[in-house]
Amino acid sequence: MRASRLLSVLLLLQTHGRMTAAQLAERLEVSTRTVYRDVESLHAAGIPLYGEAGHAGGYRLVDGWRTRLTGLTGEEAERLFLAGLPGPAAELGYGAVVAALQLKLDAALPPVLRDRAEAVRQRFHLDAPNWYSDGDASPHLAPVAEAVWRQRRLRVRYRSWQGERVRQLAPYGLVLKGGRWYLVADGGRGPASYRVSQILELTTLPETFVRPADFDLAAWWRASVLDFRNRLHQGEATIRLSPRGRERLREVGSELVVAAAEANAGPPDADGWVTTVVPIESTTHAHGDLLRLGAQVEVLAPAELREMLAATGADLAALYRSATG
Known part of the structure; x- marks a missing residue:
């Protein structure tokens, strides 16, 4: 551990040129006293390192000297x-x-x-979580990741839409999607995805497993997402969109829905409204999604969805009439 820290001191000085003991201590997460001892050890080992006093002082290496100990572990x-x-x-x-x-x-x-x-x-900075979310933290994420690296089997108690289940899994990989972590693992019937935050209990087992040589995590995930989308949208709705509604749909709609709306759109009428067809998961889900467009969308079919939105509109109108008295 100390040898690694001494190397880090050298690399920091080699990279930054001059650093104070306080700066080194902050980067290495140790005390300044520890930094002083490390500098003395480097001096004793013959490293051309010297200190400069004063406000602009600090430690630095002799100009032109570079360590070759930069190999990766x-x-x-x-x-x-x-x-x-x-x-x-x-x-x-x-x-x-x-x-x-x-x-x-x-x-x-x-x-x-x-x-x-x-x-x-x-x-350039990557911020993986979605807006209004700090991510998908789970106390089990680190041990899951370690099991993936070490090819160790896991026993998990998992909460799914069908209720709690106990599974023994061979973890193939982890995927970060929209700030949420998913474990891709084989529970005996081939690979499937498990949301890590839904793991209630986890035990790392002593047994290892052989990961299939031909398993491609990225390719499997792409195919899984495509299959999910195809199964998700089993119906369709015919709608009219205003110009503002089309812009709003691009902001709040899924990629699949936006693409379908653009591809199926007919010519605009005199007011700029277009009629188009979009895929929907169910009338209930479509009701919630289309409410986000307000009065900039009109549902023509199916009749059930049109009636649901009309009833919600009437309830809202009655609520606000009573509020204004």
């Missing part, structure tokens, strides 16, 4: 793909590993490329 190499996803990496329990990996990558780059890499980091 096995764990860091495994987590390399998470280097651009610090938030999800921390949720998985790998924040410290990714931070060390990022430091090694920075130290290994020549100054020009390091500056460009820093410019990219300052201009």
Whole structure:
């Protein structure tokens, strides 16, 4: 552990040029006293490191000296793909590993490329959770991730729409979708997805499993999402949309619904309204979705959905009439 920290001190100074003991302590999450001891150890080992007193002082390496000890550990190499996803990496329990990996990558780059890499980091940022959500935190996410890495079987008590179930799973991979984590695992009938936040209890079993060599996590997930969408929208509705309604639909509608509305739209009438056909999951779900468009949409069919929206409109009108007296 101390050897790793000493290397981190060297890499930080190699990357940043000059740093104070307080800055090093903050980055390494240790006390300044520990930093002083580490600097003394590096001096004793013959590292050309010196300190400068004063307000603008700090520690720095002799100009031109660079350490060659920037090789990745096995764990860091495994987590390399998470280097651009610090938030999800921390949720998985790998924040410290990714931070060390990022430091090694920075130290290994020549100054020009390091500056460009820093410019990219300052201009592009991935925020995985949806608006109005802080993500999908779960106390079981880190052990699930570890089981995925180690190919260890899991026993979980899981809450699904059918109620609570106990499953023994072979975890193949994790997917972050819209701020929510999903475990793709084989419960004996082939791969399926399980929302990690719905895992109520989890036990990592001693048995390991052999992950199928031909299993492609990304390809399986794409096929699963497509199948879900196809099964989800079993019906359709004929609607009229105002120009504002079309704009609003692009903001609040799903990609599939927006694409269908555009593809099926007829010519606009004199007021700019268009008639189109959109897929719906059910009349109940469509009722809630279309209410978000307010008076900028009119349902022509099915009759049940039209009547539901008309009844809601009448109830709202009665409510506001009584409120204004």
